[in-house]
Amino acid sequence: MDIWTLVREDRLALADLLEGLTPEQWSTDSLCSAWTVKDVAAHVAPTVGGGLLQFLVVLAGAGFNPHKASERIVRDSGHVPMAAIVADLRDHADQQKAPPGLGTASQLADVLVHTLDVAVPLGLPVDRPAEHWQQALTWLVGPQARRGFVGPDLPEVTLVAQDVEWTHGQGPRVQGSAAALALALCGRSALLDDLSGPGAEALAQWVRGPQGGEQPLE
Structure with a gap:
């Protein structure tokens, strides 16, 4: 199966998981250092932080350190409502963009691991094919x-x-x-x-x- 089809399915599965969370669960610490469940969700949502182009701009400003760039984008996305993050995952599940040099499978790994970052501390199962x-x-x-x-x-x-x-x-x-x-x-x-x-x-x-x-x- 095409990688982007798998990415789409996993983004929609993450949206389903997030949609059922309480505000307290959204505020729970994720497995990703210093990030809450909401922070991780905002990071994975395809356009909440401005999309790939914005990421590349911030990446250049962060000395091409991807972790620092991601942290800045998530910090700047703190005002985005939870419902908007879920909607973004659904509405842009078909987005087919990956950072240069990383390949399409990077986006599959990204959404799967970050789904675990959310689900594991909440004690929720993750069952993907x-x-x-x-x-x-x-x-x-x-x-x-x-x-x-x-x-x-x-x-x-x-x-x-x-x-x-x-x-x-x-x-x-x-x-x-x-x-x-x-x-x-x-x-x-x-x-x-x-x-x-x-x-x-x-x-x-x-x-x-x-x-x-x-x-x-x-």
Whole structure:
């Protein structure tokens, strides 16, 4: 299936999840460092922060540091109502734009991981099709993801997503759900206890080291 079709489906699924939240849940701390659930939702919404063009402008002003650029855009979007964020995800679910050099699969990984950033601290399930996770995980372990999204020097381990039949790497085995592996690759420690195998401790140390950190994906 086309990547943009998967992105569209996941944006709509995130909109469904967000639409049912209470104001207190919107204000809950997400897994993404210093961001609330609302902040993460505003970050993922395709045009709330002005869209890709605005992101590139802010990125240049932030010294081409994607994390600083994202933080500024989210900060400037604090006034946007919750309903408008949900509407933006629905109305622009078909948007087909990705930052230069990152590829379309970056947007799939972005929406899936940020959905976990919202759902996990709220104790809500995230059930996305296997193909979505396979494509996102393959991007996360690839070279494009090293451009500010996944830390360098991943440990030499074999990653095995048991629920979606996906494997990558060489070395001691680390097994678990696709969601737990995706969060670990993005520096989130929330589901590390769900991973097992002889390589799990090496991956956990990498996540908790200086190259980890619960940062936004773009």
